[in-house]
Amino acid sequence: MTKTFVIDGKTIPFEDGQTIMQAASAAGVYITHLCHNPQFTPHGSCKLCTVNVNGRNCSACTFPASEGQNVTNISKELNEDREKITQMLFVEGNHFCPSCEKTGNCQLQAVAYHLNMTDNHFPHFFENREVDASHPDVMIDHNRCIFCTLCVRASEQVDGKNVFAISGRGIDKRLVVNSPSGLLKDSALDVSDCAAHICPTGAILIKRTGYSVPIGQRIYDHAHIDAVALASEGEAHDH
Amino acid sequence: MTTKKVKVATVSLAGCFGCHMSFLDLDERLVDLVEHVQFDRSPLTDIEHCSDDCDIGLIEGGVCNSENVHVLREFRKQCKILVAVGACAINGGLPAMRNHISLEDCLNEAYMDGIGVENPQIPSDVELPLLLDKVHPLHEVVKIDYFLPGCPPSADVFWAFLTDLLAGREPALPYELIHFD
Amino acid sequence: MQGKSELMTYFAQQLKVDIGCTRADGLVSLQSTSCTGMCDQGPAGLVNGYALTRLTPSRIDQIVDYVNRDIPLTQWEADLFHVDDNIIKRDLLLNEKPLKGQAISATFARGLRETLAEIELSGLRGRGGAGYTTAWKWTFCSEENATQRYVVCNADEGEPGTFKDRVLLNSYAESVFEGMTIAAAIVGATHGFLYLRGEYLHLLDKLESILAARRAANLLGCNILQKGVDFDIEICLGAGAYICGEESALIESLEGKAGIPRNRPPYPVTQGYLAKPTVVNNVETYVAAANIAIHGGAWFAKLGTAKSKGTKILSISGDCTARGIYEYAFGTTVNTILADCGASDVLGVQVGGPSGVFIANDEFERKIAFEDLATGGSFIIFNNTRSILDIVHNFSHFFAHESCGFCTPCRVGTSLLKKQVDKIVEGHGSAGDIVALEELCQLIKNYSHCGLGQTAANPVLSTLERYPEIYQAMLKKISYEPGFDLDKSLETARRMANRNDAAAHLAQVEN
Ligand SMILES: Cc1cc2nc3c(=O)[nH]c(=O)nc-3n(C[C@H](O)[C@H](O)[C@H](O)COP(=O)(O)O)c2cc1C
Ligand code: SF4
Ligand code: SF4
Ligand code: SF4
Ligand code: FES
Numbered sequence: 001m002t003k004t005f006v007i008d009g010k011t012i013p014f015e016d017g018q019t020i021m022q023a024a025s026a027a028g029v030y031i032t033h034l035c036h037n038p039q040f041t042p043h044g045s046c047k048l049c050t051v052n053v054n055g056r057n058c059s060a061c062t063f064p065a066s067e068g069q070n071v072t073n074i075s076k077e078l079n080e081d082r083e084k085i086t087q088m089l090f091v092e093g094n095h096f097c098p099s100c101e102k103t104g105n106c107q108l109q110a111v112a113y114h115l116n117m118t119d120n121h122f123p124h125f126f127e128n129r130e131v132d133a134s135h136p137d138v139m140i141d142h143n144r145c146i147f148c149t150l151c152v153r154a155s156e157q158v159d160g161k162n163v164f165a166i167s168g169r170g171i172d173k174r175l176v177v178n179s180p181s182g183l184l185k186d187s188a189l190d191v192s193d194c195a196a197h198i199c200p201t202g203a204i205l206i207k208r209t210g211y212s213v214p215i216g217q218r219i220y221d222h223a224h225i226d227a228v229a230l231a232s233e234g235e236a237h238d239h
Numbered sequence: 240m241t242t243k244k245v246k247v248a249t250v251s252l253a254g255c256f257g258c259h260m261s262f263l264d265l266d267e268r269l270v271d272l273v274e275h276v277q278f279d280r281s282p283l284t285d286i287e288h289c290s291d292d293c294d295i296g297l298i299e300g301g302v303c304n305s306e307n308v309h310v311l312r313e314f315r316k317q318c319k320i321l322v323a324v325g326a327c328a329i330n331g332g333l334p335a336m337r338n339h340i341s342l343e344d345c346l347n348e349a350y351m352d353g354i355g356v357e358n359p360q361i362p363s364d365v366e367l368p369l370l371l372d373k374v375h376p377l378h379e380v381v382k383i384d385y386f387l388p389g390c391p392p393s394a395d396v397f398w399a400f401l402t403d404l405l406a407g408r409e410p411a412l413p414y415e416l417i418h419f420d
Numbered sequence: 421m422q423g424k425s426e427l428m429t430y431f432a433q434q435l436k437v438d439i440g441c442t443r444a445d446g447l448v449s450l451q452s453t454s455c456t457g458m459c460d461q462g463p464a465g466l467v468n469g470y471a472l473t474r475l476t477p478s479r480i481d482q483i484v485d486y487v488n489r490d491i492p493l494t495q496w497e498a499d500l501f502h503v504d505d506n507i508i509k510r511d512l513l514l515n516e517k518p519l520k521g522q523a524i525s526a527t528f529a530r531g532l533r534e535t536l537a538e539i540e541l542s543g544l545r546g547r548g549g550a551g552y553t554t555a556w557k558w559t560f561c562s563e564e565n566a567t568q569r570y571v572v573c574n575a576d577e578g579e580p581g582t583f584k585d586r587v588l589l590n591s592y593a594e595s596v597f598e599g600m601t602i603a604a605a606i607v608g609a610t611h612g613f614l615y616l617r618g619e620y621l622h623l624l625d626k627l628e629s630i631l632a633a634r635r636a637a638n639l640l641g642c643n644i645l646q647k648g649v650d651f652d653i654e655i656c657l658g659a660g661a662y663i664c665g666e667e668s669a670l671i672e673s674l675e676g677k678a679g680i681p682r683n684r685p686p687y688p689v690t691q692g693y694l695a696k697p698t699v700v701n702n703v704e705t706y707v708a709a710a711n712i713a714i715h716g717g718a719w720f721a722k723l724g725t726a727k728s729k730g731t732k733i734l735s736i737s738g739d740c741t742a743r744g745i746y747e748y749a750f751g752t753t754v755n756t757i758l759a760d761c762g763a764s765d766v767l768g769v770q771v772g773g774p775s776g777v778f779i780a781n782d783e784f785e786r787k788i789a790f791e792d793l794a795t796g797g798s799f800i801i802f803n804n805t806r807s808i809l810d811i812v813h814n815f816s817h818f819f820a821h822e823s824c825g826f827c828t829p830c831r832v833g834t835s836l837l838k839k840q841v842d843k844i845v846e847g848h849g850s851a852g853d854i855v856a857l858e859e860l861c862q863l864i865k866n867y868s869h870c871g872l873g874q875t876a877a878n879p880v881l882s883t884l885e886r887y888p889e890i891y892q893a894m895l896k897k898i899s900y901e902p903g904f905d906l907d908k909s910l911e912t913a914r915r916m917a918n919r920n921d922a923a924a925h926l927a928q929v930e931n
Binding site for chain 3: 367373
Binding site: 090094095096097098099100103104109112113114116117118119120121123124126128215221224 | 323326329330331332333335336338339373375376378379383385386387388390411412414417418419420
């Protein structure tokens with residue numbers, strides 16, 4: 001007999017070793033997430049995937065599924081709090097979507113749309129962060145980094161390169177590039193690397209491709225992130 | 240609906256008037272709207288100050304100078320419902336991109352040592368509003384009741400929002416109308 | 421707390437260097453440090469990592485003279501570095517000075533399983549804060565199927581107001597190491613670590629020589645006391661961050677990585693150091709275990725309450741006449757403690773450090789116990805000259821500074837909380853700001869990844885509950901006030917336009 005647990009009243013089958021996120025996506029249930037990508041070891045840092053498991057808040061992307069769990073994924077309270085966590089990400093960085101090449105394809109923005117977020121709620125930090133345009137094909141706009149570490153993991157786990165790392169503490173946390181100058185041009189990054197394409201936001205961009213798809217025809221202009229994520233990631237979770 | 244028309248005031252602070260233009264995109268729906276709405280202080284009218292019984296204030300643009308602060312306060316005082324309209328009102332938008340640069344450098348570049356500057360001097364006149372160190376979104380200066388995102392928000396956003404309000408419903412934008420670009 | 425800023429200014433004047441800067445001759449730089457675990461002999465400082473205690477203007481003069489003459493540390497007067505134990509009240513544990521090897525011999529004599537049973541019988545719970553039953557932790561670790569296991573002593577002691585582990589390591593180190601050795605024998609570990617707080621560098625040589633002597637006496641190393649148990653202990657210096665005291669961050673740090681708490685499960689007892697089962701316990705927990713091994717579980721359990729057996733060693737600091745180390749049976753009331761340490765005119769007590777709870781002076785009949793006032797040992801007394809909001813202000817800055825930044829709610833939340841508390845404390849708050857404050861606190865508490873974030877809002881929440889009127893009194897009778905200084909924001913423009921007329925200013929609140 002397959003083991004099961006319950007999310008919002010729906011019975012979800014799972015196999016030992018699966019996280020709640022993996023089992024849910026495979027069963028067609030979307031849980032908001034940003035730092036999670038089924039290709040990589042989960043990180044558990046953005047906290048957007050927080051669900052309530054038997055009365056306790058847990059990160060679905062790291063928490064193991066187990067028999068008989070009663071999970072709340074969608075509730076007014078959880079969604080309102082997820083919205084606030086998203087707003088924290090917006091005020092922490094500098095997100096001016098109208099002038100961002102990623103707009104419409106950005107998962108941070110799409111999660112915000114999904115949560116019906118219309119404002120940033122908190123006071124802005126307006127921290128001055130750098131842009132690194134030194135590399136011939138790839139650029140980093142640190143203003144849009146949410147420290148999901150997907151680029152770090154991709155470079156390490158797929159490209160075998162270790163181009164990126166996260167450094168610093170608290171609100172001073174920054175993405176750093178492992179190169180003698182600290183600049184992208186002196187790193188081992190190649191435009192064909194997985195790490196150059198994995199960023200969920202507009203922090204890592206491929207040069208000269210920004211407007212190849214016009215605004216209005218981009219991924220989340222018409223599709224909801226839950227559907228997009230389930231279509232692409234649910235499959236990945238099946239294996 | 241009551242016979243008394245709802246008073247709406249609008250203004251552009253540190254914005255580009257794009258939101259106002261988008262509002263005008265309501266086109267023929269404007270005709271329906273004015274049956275229920277009367278415009279008070281607004282670039283669309285010649286009224287210079289809000290009357291003290293405005294119902295709705297629509298504000299485009301963020302707060303970049305002292306005059307913006309005064310106008311915003313007048314709106315907050317006179318309008319029952321204050322709405323931040325567009326990216327700049329909500330997070331400072333394009334003008335707030337100057338927040339990366341010190342105001343001193345901005346002013347020097349523009350009036351003192353920038354390319355093509357003739358007769359360099361920092362404008363100084365009591366009539367001129369002074370710039371704030373940073374551009375701030377509206378909600379950091381006064382309390383805001385609703386936010387209409389978009390750069391600009393489409394005419395449909397204004398329509399959905401205002402028809403909800405006029406009908407006495409709690410305004411809620413459907414997914415398709417929430418855009419930050 | 422003891423005139424820190426005056427002393428710092430004095431230091432800067434005498435050294436002729438600005439705070440946070442290096443002097444032009446490169447000989448010296450002056451920085452502000454957070455808690456150094458010397459709250460009983462402060463004000464304290466660190467020079468090249470070594471603690472300087474009981475700083476006064478005249479001691480500062482002496483230090484400045486050494487620096488200016490470029491005298492090496494080894495030739496400075498020893499008294500500058502002298503750290504007192506200040507043990508004021510002893511009970512079960514602090515009265516014991518077991519013979520070297522006594523606890524280990526007793527363990528072997530009784531049997532490992534039987535000793536574990538005594539530890540279970542003693543009811544011993546972890547002394548580092550969370551209070552997990554020690555015998556269970558050891559049992560789970562021993563039951564894991566693994567080829568290698570580890571025993572770690574958490575001596576990071578980073579909670580402001582705690583210094584009892586420093587004293588235990590200074591005067592009871594043999595018991596700490598015996599406790600670790602017993603744990604190792606029971607769970608089957610051959611390697612152990614003492615993770616020593618960086619600020620306790622002054623203890624390092626002494627601890628190393630104790631370890632060497634223990635090896636020589638066959639109390640560590642191969643085949644301990646010919647009983648077939650191999651175990652040795654390595655000392656690692658901490659990375660100097662409060663978060664490294666969190667057990668999984670500590671393990672990361674041991675592995676040479678940044679101190680960031682891991683996802684749990686798996687817990688350290690199943691996958692700890694190098695993914696092997698690992699027992700992490702506090703210094704005091706090991707001392708208690710060693711003594712229980714000698715005297716038996718009943719000896720320990722005869723003191724305390726139903727859920728909290730034995731005694732707790734407190735580090736008492738703040739406004740009282742006798743700061744220092746006090747050992748009390750669990751269940752002792754705050755009133756008793758305050759009387760013993762000579763505290764009068766008390767406003768309240770922060771029990772358990774910034775992550776603990778602030779109790780008001782009508783709650784002093786409450787007891788030190790896991791079921792009432794749980795504490796890792798920090799007990800900071802504030803008298804009526806102190807202001808609640810100052811205290812909260814300091815603690816909220818502490819957490820914003822110590823957040824490791826891994827998870828969103830704590831990384832961004834603690835900094836937002838700091839801003840929000842500043843806004844209210846500086847008198848810029850209005851009605852909605854308390855609601856916003858509470859909302860933010862709940863968010864940080866309910867969604868943060870580890871204990872640091874989950875408790876970072878406690879100072880605000882516990883004072884908001886007890887002193888709502890103090891917060892209310894700070895609020896303007898208006899609906900909204902900006903969180904930044906409007907008029908100050910015009911300063912640059914005013915200066916550059918050379919203006920100072922009325923229109924060149926903005927009132928913070930609309931008239
Ligand atoms: C932010 C943070 C800091 C901590 N610091 C310490 C510490 O300095 N010393 C300590 O023993 N435990 C500390 N702990 C608790 C440890 O994670 C762990 O629970 C403890 O070392 C277990 O030992 P025990 O069972 O003997 O108490 C800390 C926890 C957190 C969340
Ligand atoms: S990264 Fe995403 S959220 Fe940030 S500015 Fe770009 S589109 Fe907007
Ligand atoms: S650059 Fe992009 S992928 Fe890398 S940590 Fe930042 S947001 Fe994540
Ligand atoms: S709660 Fe704070 S200290 Fe803990 S992991 Fe998150 S950011 Fe780091
Ligand atoms: S998706 Fe789980 S914490 Fe980010």
